[in-house]
Structure formats: structure tokens, C-alpha cells
Amino acid sequence: MPMLPELFLLAAACAILLIDLYVGDEKRTLTYGLAQLSLVATFVLNLQNFGAAREVLYHGMFVVDGMATLLKAGMLAVMALVLMFSRDYINQRSFHRGEYYILALFASLGMLVMVSGYSFLTIYLGLELLSLSLYAMVAMRRDSTDGPEAAMKYFVMGALASGLLLYGMSMIYGVTGSIQITEVQAKAVEILAAHPDKAALLTFGAIFLVAGIAFKLGAVPFHMWVPDVYHGAPTSVSALVSSAPKIAVFGMAMRLLPETLNSVLAQWQLLLTILCMLSIVIGNVSAVAQSNIKRMLAFSGIAHIGYFLLGLLSGTAQGYSAAMFYILVYALMSVAGFGMILVMTRAGFECESIDDFKGLWKRSPWHALMMMFIMMSMAGVPPLVGFWPKLEVIRAVLDSGLPHAVWLAAIAVLFAVVGAWYYLRVVKAIFFDEGEAPELQTAGDLRLAFSIAGLSMLVLGLMPGPLLALCAAVFAS
Amino acid sequence: MSVEKIIFYVFAAILIASASLVVTTRNSVRATLFLVLCFVCSAILWMLLEAEFLAISLVLVYVGAVMVLFLFVVMMLDVDYAALKSGFVRFLPLALVVAGLVFAAIYSIVSSVHFGLEAYATPAAHPAEYSNIKELGMLIYTDYFYPFELAAVLLLVAIVAAISLTFRGSRERKVQKPEWQVAVNRADRVQLVKMAAVKKEQAAPASDAASE
Numbered sequence: 001m002p003m004l005p006e007l008f009l010l011a012a013a014c015a016i017l018l019i020d021l022y023v024g025d026e027k028r029t030l031t032y033g034l035a036q037l038s039l040v041a042t043f044v045l046n047l048q049n050f051g052a053a054r055e056v057l058y059h060g061m062f063v064v065d066g067m068a069t070l071l072k073a074g075m076l077a078v079m080a081l082v083l084m085f086s087r088d089y090i091n092q093r094s095f096h097r098g099e100y101y102i103l104a105l106f107a108s109l110g111m112l113v114m115v116s117g118y119s120f121l122t123i124y125l126g127l128e129l130l131s132l133s134l135y136a137m138v139a140m141r142r143d144s145t146d147g148p149e150a151a152m153k154y155f156v157m158g159a160l161a162s163g164l165l166l167y168g169m170s171m172i173y174g175v176t177g178s179i180q181i182t183e184v185q186a187k188a189v190e191i192l193a194a195h196p197d198k199a200a201l202l203t204f205g206a207i208f209l210v211a212g213i214a215f216k217l218g219a220v221p222f223h224m225w226v227p228d229v230y231h232g233a234p235t236s237v238s239a240l241v242s243s244a245p246k247i248a249v250f251g252m253a254m255r256l257l258p259e260t261l262n263s264v265l266a267q268w269q270l271l272l273t274i275l276c277m278l279s280i281v282i283g284n285v286s287a288v289a290q291s292n293i294k295r296m297l298a299f300s301g302i303a304h305i306g307y308f309l310l311g312l313l314s315g316t317a318q319g320y321s322a323a324m325f326y327i328l329v330y331a332l333m334s335v336a337g338f339g340m341i342l343v344m345t346r347a348g349f350e351c352e353s354i355d356d357f358k359g360l361w362k363r364s365p366w367h368a369l370m371m372m373f374i375m376m377s378m379a380g381v382p383p384l385v386g387f388w389p390k391l392e393v394i395r396a397v398l399d400s401g402l403p404h405a406v407w408l409a410a411i412a413v414l415f416a417v418v419g420a421w422y423y424l425r426v427v428k429a430i431f432f433d434e435g436e437a438p439e440l441q442t443a444g445d446l447r448l449a450f451s452i453a454g455l456s457m458l459v460l461g462l463m464p465g466p467l468l469a470l471c472a473a474v475f476a477s
Numbered sequence: 478m479s480v481e482k483i484i485f486y487v488f489a490a491i492l493i494a495s496a497s498l499v500v501t502t503r504n505s506v507r508a509t510l511f512l513v514l515c516f517v518c519s520a521i522l523w524m525l526l527e528a529e530f531l532a533i534s535l536v537l538v539y540v541g542a543v544m545v546l547f548l549f550v551v552m553m554l555d556v557d558y559a560a561l562k563s564g565f566v567r568f569l570p571l572a573l574v575v576a577g578l579v580f581a582a583i584y585s586i587v588s589s590v591h592f593g594l595e596a597y598a599t600p601a602a603h604p605a606e607y608s609n610i611k612e613l614g615m616l617i618y619t620d621y622f623y624p625f626e627l628a629a630v631l632l633l634v635a636i637v638a639a640i641s642l643t644f645r646g647s648r649e650r651k652v653q654k655p656e657w658q659v660a661v662n663r664a665d666r667v668q669l670v671k672m673a674a675v676k677k678e679q680a681a682p683a684s685d686a687a688s689e
Binding site for chain 1 (some may be wrong): 566582586587592619620621622623627628630631633634635637638640641642664
């Protein structure tokens with residue numbers, strides 16, 4: 001049954017909600033264990049859909065195909081890693097812990113619904129399910145002033161983005177008379193053949209869809225919320241917000257743009273090109289100026305989204321698979337990047353500044369090495385994993401035959417060099433600067449998760465083949 | 478001009494006027510009441526579209542329940558309106574320019590060329606015994622069961638989120654444990670402290686120390 005992962009996750013989240021109420025201990029160990037278990041079980045249930053034929057089910061509301069299955073696997077794995085990172089962090093702080101895990105599960109459910117939605121309605125509901133859980137999680141830490149402020153900003157911006165998205169959807173519904181993606185696609189082709197002047201209507205809808213997607217991804221010029229939210233949110237929530245939801249938004253973008261509006265491809269390609277270039281330039285340049293590590297990671301995330309859009313705007317199967325590869329790797333790197341901060345924090349101490357990493361090499365060589373892997377991977381240094389998706393998206397855009405492809409690639413490469421500078425600044429602080437980085441005081445499973453994340457940078461970097469092949473196979477047909 | 482058209486234009490005009498009053502009026506209780514008027518007018522517009530069930534539920538749910546609660550909240554909160562309005566004049570020119578541009582763009586698209594009566598013919602009216610609720614129910618529980626269930630999950634998440642953000646009380650349930658109550662000893666509860674006799678002027682600090 002193709003919908004089994006979603007159904008199971010919903011049932012598990014509801015059951016954990018009740019179990020947490022009655023048997024929750026002070027540290028919520030049981031809730032945490034059950035949440036992890038249900039993510040793993042959902043992952044396993046999702047595996048049965050691998051290789052299955054594409055099916056559109058439940059009155060055209062739900063689709064299961066290679067892309068949805070692979071994205072779901074990626075999101076669930078990233079979510080499990082995020083929860084591993086979160087447990088110790090929230091135990092040390094005054095969180096309402098049970099709800100943390102439950103909302104994380106509902107956010108995962110929203111992401112699964114999003115990438116499997118095949119009607120504007122289900123995609124939108126999935127997005128809201130995800131966003132609503134995230135707003136609450138950002139606001140959860142009430143003893144700080146930053147958290148609720150960031151949540152408020154995130155909420156207002158998110159509501160605006162949803163509004164733009166809905167406006168675009170309603171526009172396209174007005175033209176085609178349907179919200180089901182197969183029908184919209186067929187109707188759009190039919191209408192354009194009969195009345196070429198109606199392309200303006202579809203383009204108008206596409207503009208709002210692109211704006212909504214860009215808001216959720218945090219692409220320039222819709223990026224203003226990103227640094228404030230990542231900075232103000234509890235670090236474990238920043239790790240969540242910056243990683244798995246981006247994969248889900250990629251799924252949504254694929255459903256809404258290439259699958260629905262391929263008939264006005266050139267128009268949204270142009271929009272994405274503008275967003276992509278602005279994100280790469282402004283993201284990288286702003287990140288250089290940051291001394292707060294969370295803000296630096298936020299701007300570096302914006303730049304990464306720019307590179308990811310490079311794949312999406314190519315408009316070819318090669319480009320889509322490169323973008324998919326990029327977003328999966330980016331999610332992993334982003335979790336690892338925030339994990340780096342989580343490893344450094346302890347009760348009563350938030351690691352905020354890059355200076356806090358000074359001299360870590362002498363204290364804890366293993367973790368310093370892992371951090372070097374993560375930073376170098378984000379910078380795109382071979383043989384670490386961050387190099388391969390950058391290479392793939394640039395290759396895709398060069399092969400796309402777009403008129404300005406060479407310029408796009410040149411700017412992308414140039415600003416990758418700018419980007420390397422601020423990542424290396426962190427590496428320099430860890431290895432070469434004198435300082436008294438304190439003894440790490442974090443729990444074993446957090447360090448284990450961090451080692452997994454750090455080593456995966458190297459392992460995936462040395463063997464990018466399997467993941468790359470999986471991404472390519474999705475768009476091969 | 479038919480009666481429907483007159484009704485439409487009258488209530489559309491009231492709707493637009495009251496909607497702009499919602500955002501411009503100084504008194505927030507009045508703003509809420511204008512919002513109620515907005516809902517009533519849009520319910521009437523829905524009625525013209527033969528969406529009777531939606532129109533009635535809008536009046537019952539929003540006007541009858543949600544807005545009344547909202548009115549309570551607005552009356553209880555002490556909102557600093559001066560702070561809310563600060564920057565209004567400063568940002569007004571920019572806001573007007575942006576609004577004008579967006580309006581021009583939307584107007585050029587949603588004009589009668591593309592969305593006129595030629596492109597969209599008037600739908601045939603349903604017969605008198607046509608049941609809106611029945612059709613809606615059929616659709617919700619068959620074609621749209623998946624979004625319907627998702628909307629339910631969304632409400633559940635809203636409840637969980639709201640409680641986790643606002644509940645400040647103790648998370649522990651308070652229960653009596655009879656076996657502990659029975660097993661209590663005198664020695665667990667009462668402690669006799671031997672005290673030296675003291676003079677009156679030193680009495681206060683000495684008794685403090687003893688009670689600790």
C-alpha cells in the first residue's frame with residue numbers, strides 16, 4: 001500500500017502523544033525512543049515503494065513515484081539525525097520536551113504529504129502541517145527573548161509565503177479550472193495551443209508560485225527571515241528548519257513548476273535565474289561579514305539554495321537530478337553544521353561566536369577533524385561530499401543550452417571561492433588560533449550523531465556514485 | 478438590472494468599505510465589529526453563488542462564535558495603538574507605490590479580456606430542491622477524503638502547538654499515594670529541638686535560627 005508510511009507515521013504520532021501524557025518521565029526518554037523508532041519504521045515502510053511504478057491515487061490527490069520515495073527516505077533519515085542531535089540539547093534547557101518530539105513527527109508527516117501531494121490542495125495542506133509545527137518549535141524556548149521573536153517573524157513571513165502560493169494556485173485554477181496536477185498540466189497545454197495570449201495568465205500564476213517557493217527556501221530577495229530565525233531559534237530547531245523542510249520544498253517545487261507548468265518553462269526559468277544569481281552573490285558576500293556562527297550558517301544556507309536553484313532552472317532531467325542530489329547533500333551538511341554548534345554547547349552556555357571554536361584542536365582532536373570535514377564539505381573542497389553536487393549543478397547548467405549558461409557557471413564558481421573563505425575562517429579558528437575552547441560536555445549519542453554526520457561527509461564524498469545514480473534514475477524515464 | 482445584480486453591487490460595496498475600515502479605524506473593538514460586517518456581506522455574496530451551506534456556516538461559525546471570542550480578547554488586551562501606528566506615515570508612500578504596482582499588474586491580468594463573460598459563461602442555476610449540504614458531504618467523504626483528514630491533522634497540530642506554547646503550569650499530575658500516607662511515622666514529620674532559655678531582646682534572631 002503506497003500510503004502506508006504516512007498512515008503509520010500519523011498513527012505513531014497520535015499514539016506517542018497519548019503515551020507521553022501518561023508515562024512521560026522527566027527526561028522523556030521513552031518519548032524520544034518511540035519517536036526515533038517510528039521514524040525508522042516509517043523509513044523501512046517507505047523502502048517498499050522503491051522501484052515501484054508511478055501511481056496517482058485517491059482521486060488524483062496522492063502520487064507515489066521514484067522522486068517522492070527517494071525524497072521521503074532522505075527526509076526521514078535527516079529527521080532521525082536531527083532528533084539525535086536534539087535530545088541532549090533540550091534536556092539541558094527548559095523545553096516542554098514531549099511536544100518537541102511530537103511536533104517534529106507531525107512536521108515529518110507534513111513533509112511526506114508535501115512531496116507526495118498531487119493536487120494543489122494536498123500540497124498546501126502538507127506545507128501548512130509542516131510550517132505550523134515549525135512555528136511552534138521555534139517559539140518553544142520561552143525563557144529566551146530571541147525565540148518568540150524569531151517565531152513571530154517566521155510566522156508572519158511564512159503566512160505571507162503561503163498567501164502568495166495560494167494566490168498563484170488560485171490564478172492557475174482560474175485559467176485551467178482544476179487543482180489536480182495531471183489535469184492542470186493537460187489543460188494548460190490545451191489552452192496555450194488554442195489561445196497563445198493566455199500564457200500571460202499562467203505566467204502570472206507561476207510568478208506567485210515561484211515567490212512562495214522562494215520564500216520557503218529562503219532565496220534572495222525573499223531571504224530576510226532566514227538569518228533572524230536560524231539565530232533566534234533554539235539551535236536544535238535551527239538544524240531542523242534548515243535541513244529536511246528544504247528537501248520537502250524541493251519536492252513541492254518539482255510538482256508545481258516542471259510537472260504542472262512545463263508549458264511556461266522559459267518564464268519561470270528566467271525568474272529562477274534571477275533568484276539563483278542573487279542568492280549566490282548576496283548569500284556568500286553577507287556570510288563573510290558574520291561573526292556569529294549561526295548567522296554565518298544561515299547566509300551560507302542562502303548561498304547553497306542559490307546553487308541548488310542552478311540545477312532546477314536548467315529545466316532538463318539532468319538539472320533536476322543534480323538539484324535533487326544537491327538538496328539531499330545540503331540537508332545533511334546543514335544538520336552537520338548546526339550539529340557542530342550543538343556539540344560545543346553545554347548547560348548554561350550557548351556557542352554563538354566563531355571565536356568559541358578557538359583552540360578546539362588541542363582539546364578534542366576527533367571533533368575538530370569532523371568539523372573540518374563539515375566546513376570543507378560546505379566549501380566544496382574535494383574529496384568531501386559538498387564538491388560533487390556543486391560540480392553536478394554547474395555541469396547541468398552548462399549542458400542546458402540556456403543563452404547565459406556560461407556566465408551563470410562562471411559566477412557560481414567565482415562565488416564558491418568567496419564562500420571558501422568564510423568556511424576556512426572557522427577551520428583556522430579551530431586549528432590555528434590560540435584559545436581556551438572548553439572541554440566538551442555533551443552526551444554520548446549527540447557525539448555519535450556528530451561523528452556519523454562528519455564521517456558521512458568523507459564517505460559520501462569518496463563514494464558519491466550510489467546516491468548520484470539514485471537521483472539520476474528518478475528522472476531517467 | 479436584475480435583482481441579483483443590485484444585491485451583489487450593494488453588498489460588495491459595503492464589504493469593501495467595511496474591510497477598509499477594519500484596517501483604518503483607530504478603535505480595535507470597532508475594527509472587530511467591522512470585520513463582522515465583512516463576514517456578513519461575504520456570506521450574502523456566497524448566497525448569490527448558491528453556496529447556502531457555506532454562507533450559513535460562515536455566519537454561524539465566524540460571526541456567531543469566532544468573532545465573539547475575538548471581541549472578548551480585544552476588549553481584555555491593552556494594546557498600545559500609538560506604537561502600532563508608528564511608522565505608518567513614513568512607510569505610506571512606499572506602500573502606496575507597491576500596492577499601485579501590484580494592482581496594475583493584477584488588473585492587467587484579471588481584466589474582462591481573459592475572465593469576461595465570453596470566457597466563463599454563467600453557470601446554470603440549480604433547481605429548488607438541490608441540496609448543497611448533500612453534494613458537499615458526498616465530495617468531502619469521497620473525492621476529498623485525503624485533504625479532509627489532513628485538515629483534521631492540521632487542527633490537532635494547532636491544538637498541540639497552542640497548548641505547548643501557553644501552558645505554564647506544572648506538568649506533573651497530583652496524586653495521593655495511600656500506602657505512603659499509612660506508612661508515615663511520627664519521627665518523619667515531627668522534630669523536637671532542644672532550646673536554651675534566652676533573654677527577651679535576643680529573642681527574635683534566636684527563634685529565627687531555631688526555626689531553620
